[in-house]
Amino acid sequence: MPHTDALARLWPASAVRVRAGDLELRWIDDDILVELAQLAGRGIHDPSAMPFEHPWSRGTADEVARSVLTYQWDHRSRVSPDAFTLELAVVHRGVPVGIQGLTAKDWPVLRRVTTGSWVGRQHQGRGIGTGMRMLALHLAFAGLGAEEADSGAFVDNEASNAVSRRVGYAHDGAFRVAREGVPVAHNRFVMSRERWESLRTAHAERLGAPVELAGVEAFRAQLESATAESTEPNSLQT
Template identity: 55%
Template sequence: MASPRLIELWPAAGVRIRAGGVEMRWIDDELAVDLALLAGNGVHEEGSMPFNSPWTRGSAREVGRSVLSFQWAARPHVSAKRLVLEFGVLIDGEPVGIQGASADDWSVLREVETGSWLGRAHQGRGIGSRMRALMLHFCFEAMHAEHVVSAAFTDNAASNAVSLRTGYELDGVQRVVREGVAATQTRYRMDRDRWLQVRAANQQLIGADVEVIGVEALLADLEPVEPAS
């Protein structure tokens, strides 16, 4: 866990979201290594690619290094202009994947985009829906977001199912390049009014009361800096 001195300097390091046996927290180096090793053991079937960037291609060591390099690069982006929050997901203390949210111009738009992955050994158990529901709770209830969006390739049945199960509404399609070939993604969106409609159903998915730690200091850190007069 992050030390009090680090949290004082970097409040994002102190953020934790807990509900029953599920915990999402800032990824320190020790947790990053655990998650890198988990990803090296597989995230999806060999013939598929659920991500825009094919970071899961290569040996276990290469995949693990991709996880580490991404996490290290993401850490500095905690500002009103560019916000990236990457949380390790733990079930009863065991790392199972990552749930993230990112935003540009957060202080103006109040909109974040979610993304996630689970180690293959932990898939098919409803964890993906629980951690997405927990992230939605965090974004709307703790961060006071106005919009949360997500996207998934049309051939990624699991991710599309999670978005629909947690209550996102369809927001069109987009064509992107995936490993050098055109592919189609389905977009999803949830605004605050929609969240209020589906909040109770998501609470049932979460299955326990939610505890959020450290968000007040993070929000204070995200206030836009007024230019000097």
């Protein structure tokens, strides 16, 4: 059995793909991860700004790259009924340009995912951020059966806020978050399943191609299997 097939069987997340035209979300193997780490090291945002709650994007190119490596290595194994993290490379015309993540807590009960992402500065301003968010929502709702998705951004992160508005999220208020020792308002945006269904056709038109899912059924089955196992009595308990 080829290495990739064996990995997909043992760890279904490695086979997850979401694609529309020349834009794709896919598993981050180590080869792609190195490219993405180096991309982040070349810059994600203006040095005077900070779009992230944790300032991992500050430092030398190597320091930022190492932050990407350690974060991704740490989160690869986080798939359980309690909480799962699915980090996917954003590939545009065959070139890795950023990362799109989906996280969930209490998935069997809430069926809610939170999205987070970044795009290398040299690839910004091309509509990639909007497209990758649409693909992430399609994965969440059509692929995984989510009932709600949320996202957020600091009020001064106009690019991210604009993507959420453009995709069709409903604004759900703002709350203060500590950022580099200062409280800053952070917007929250919500997308319900019903709202996504009403926007699904518009999203497809904007993407310019049908959305294709691959490897998602096995990943969803892993989540459902983990959920079932977590509710069974443990014969070793007394």
